Amino acid sequence: MNQTLIRGATLPDGTRADLGIRDGRFVDPQDVGASATVVDADGLLALPGLVDMHTHLREPGREDAETVLSGSQAAAAGGYTAVHAMANTSPVADTAGVVEQVHRLGRTAGYTQVRPVGAVTVGLAGVSLAELGAMADSEARVRMFSDDGHCVWDPLVMRRALEYVKAFDGIIAQHAQDPRLTEGAQMNEGAVSAELGLPGWPSVAEESIIARDVLLAEHVGSRLHVCHVSTAGSVDLIRWAKARGIRVTAEVTPHHLILTDEEVRSFDPVYKVNPPLRTREDVLALREGLADGTIDVVGTDHAPHPAEHKCVEWTAAAMGMVGLESALAVVAHAMRDTDFSHADLARVLSAAPARITGLSQHGTLEAGTGANLVLVDPAAPHVLDPDVHRTMGRNNPFRGTQLGMRVRDTFFYGTRVVADGALGAPLDFAEAGPWND
Numbered sequence: 353m354n355q356t357l358i359r360g361a362t363l364p365d366g367t368r369a370d371l372g373i374r375d376g377r378f379v380d381p382q383d384v385g386a387s388a389t390v391v392d393a394d395g396l397l398a399l400p401g402l403v404d405m406h407t408h409l410r411e412p413g414r415e416d417a418e419t420v421l422s423g424s425q426a427a428a429a430g431g432y433t434a435v436h437a438m439a440n441t442s443p444v445a446d447t448a449g450v451v452e453q454v455h456r457l458g459r460t461a462g463y464t465q466v467r468p469v470g471a472v473t474v475g476l477a478g479v480s481l482a483e484l485g486a487m488a489d490s491e492a493r494v495r496m497f498s499d500d501g502h503c504v505w506d507p508l509v510m511r512r513a514l515e516y517v518k519a520f521d522g523i524i525a526q527h528a529q530d531p532r533l534t535e536g537a538q539m540n541e542g543a544v545s546a547e548l549g550l551p552g553w554p555s556v557a558e559e560s561i562i563a564r565d566v567l568l569a570e571h572v573g574s575r576l577h578v579c580h581v582s583t584a585g586s587v588d589l590i591r592w593a594k595a596r597g598i599r600v601t602a603e604v605t606p607h608h609l610i611l612t613d614e615e616v617r618s619f620d621p622v623y624k625v626n627p628p629l630r631t632r633e634d635v636l637a638l639r640e641g642l643a644d645g646t647i648d649v650v651g652t653d654h655a656p657h658p659a660e661h662k663c664v665e666w667t668a669a670a671m672g673m674v675g676l677e678s679a680l681a682v683v684a685h686a687m688r689d690t691d692f693s694h695a696d697l698a699r700v701l702s703a704a705p706a707r708i709t710g711l712s713q714h715g716t717l718e719a720g721t722g723a724n725l726v727l728v729d730p731a732a733p734h735v736l737d738p739d740v741h742r743t744m745g746r747n748n749p750f751r752g753t754q755l756g757m758r759v760r761d762t763f764f765y766g767t768r769v770v771a772d773g774a775l776g777a778p779l780d781f782a783e784a785g786p787w788n789d
Contacts, residue, residue: 354766355388357381361398361727363717364698371398373723376766380719391768393727396760399698400715401433401724402680403705405525405603406500406579406651408672409435409466412453413442418656418744420457420466423676426654426743427464428769430677431726431759434465434706434714435654439476440501446471446482448490455492462778463769465724467709470494472513472524476502481509484516495710498525500579501626503561505531510565514574523601523708525577526565528586529627533557538667540613540628548616550666553628555583562586566593566600577708578602580653582627584637591646601708603651604638606679607749609686611635615749621662621669622749625655642700643692649705652679656745674745678736680728681755694730713765723766732758742775 358371372381372388404427410418420437427435437454439445445454451468458466470487474480476499487494497517504510504526513524534557539545541552562578566589569576578590581602593600607625612632615623623629641647655672662669675682684697706715713722733756738748762770767779 355384356391356763356766356768357384357388358391358393358398358727361393361396363398364695366694371717371725373763373766376723378717378719378721378723391761395729395731397694397728397730398717399431399694399726399728400702400717401726401762401764402431402701403709403711403714404432404435404652404654404676405496405577405649405705405709407435407437407654407676408440408656409437409454410441410656411457412450416658420454421461422742422744423654424458424461424463424466425775426676426741428762428764429742429759429775431680431728431762432464432676433724433726433762433764434467434711435676436467436469436496436709438469438500439471439498444471444475445469446474448483448486451487451492451494452490459781462781464764465711465714468492468494469525470497472497472499472504473509478502478505478509481512481516484513484522488520488522495520496523496525496577498527498579500525500527503527503529503531507564507568511568511572514569514572514576518572518574521575523575523577525579526561527579528558528561528565530557530560533560537628539616540630542613542631544613544616550616555585555630558583558627559585559589562589566590566598569600570596570598574599576600580605580608580627580651581638581641581647582608582630582634584634587637587641587646591641594646601648602646603649604642604647605651605653606675606682606686607673609635609638609642609683611749619666621664621666622673622747624666624669624671625673626671639687639690643687643690643696648700648708650679650683650700652676654743656743657747659746662747672747674738674743674748676743677741678748678750678755680759681736681757682750684757685755723763725763726759727761729758729760730756732756734758
């Protein structure tokens with residue numbers, strides 16, 4: 353019997369408590385036997401294991417950038433016990449066979465729950481619907497579909513996708529970017545792009561797609577998720593849609609909560625990302641939207657690239673930043689001057705994404721559920737050093753930044769996959785029992 357007693361942890365609501373784990377699930381601490389491993393959590397914050405709705409693990413096909421194993425280890429190191437792997441792999445995850453491959457690779461790795469995201473359209477081309485039903489019925493049990501990196505630009509295709517997934521309460525996660533308004537775009541359209549002479553990426557390219565899609569979701573009565581919201585106007589649209597009762601959820605990335613297009617003046621490609629970094633006014637609106645619940649979750653949009661794709665001139669560089677190992681600390685840092693609490697961190701990084709994606713064994717510390725947990729030292733400052741991270745990507749824009757909220761331990765179904773900041777043994781899914789989703 354695998355038993356652990358976590359003693360004296362601070363819960364998200366500020367109270368202190370012991371937490372008991374037995375055979376992969378939380379139990380009453382009094383039900384843990386004397387032979388249990390005792391973990392001293394004095395001064396540590398206990399959060400439900402983090403859940404990421406937006407991760408790029410690159411495998412299959414781009415193992416030079418990341419693998420399911422390296423990405424899973426990075427996720428665990430960042431406190432994540434579940435990640436959703438986006439479909440823009442090679443081959444694209446648009447069939448049951450590919451999503452099952454990703455699912456099995458995640459179980460073999462054993463450091464975090466890997467839930468594949470299926471493509472909406474064949475080859476991410478935006479023309480023909482992919483095998484949505486077959487992916488939903490596969491052993492991977494896909495429930496979220498996205499062409500992330502590409503917008504489902506055709507309104508009829510988007511409508512059909514929303515109609516199709518409604519049958520099994522699935523989600524279409526849209527990358528909101530009108531392709532005609534962003535041809536050749538390199539950064540946010542505004543004063544900085546004009547000064548630098550870089551083609552601009554207007555806010556309306558994002559906002560027009562969101563406006564269209566929330567109306568389609570309302571018409572169909574289906575679930576829409578808006579990926580990586582980046583503008584103040586987008587926040588307003590989502591707020592309006594929610595007030596109207598439309599079934600829409602939204603995410604923001606850690607980097608869009610803190611970085612602005614002023615960073616592009618350096619021409620350092622680490623700041624090149626899709627959607628682009630926006631203005632200070634947009635950043636403040638995103639923080640407000642996250643705090644008031646308009647934006648439901650933080651998604652990392654973890655996008656590792658090999659050095660030869662980022663360490664080049666700006667216009668030739670790939671778009672994307674890594675974030676699994678720094679997201680918790682960066683979000684806490686971005687929201688530090690607000691009344692954003694530890695309970696709010698648990699909400700946007702764990703409880704809400706678990707609820708939205710149907711991960712019933714994540715997002716909670718309640719007895720009887722899966723023992724997915726992260727212990728964090730909120731007072732331990734650390735300087736971010738991507739060179740020691742587990743991800744293969746080094747394209748982290750927060751290199752050298754002093755942050756708090758250092759992850760100490762991560763428990764994945766009761767297995768201590770990270771201990772004192774170091775990777776431990778992975779979970780053996782064959783022995784995990786019925787407590788994994």
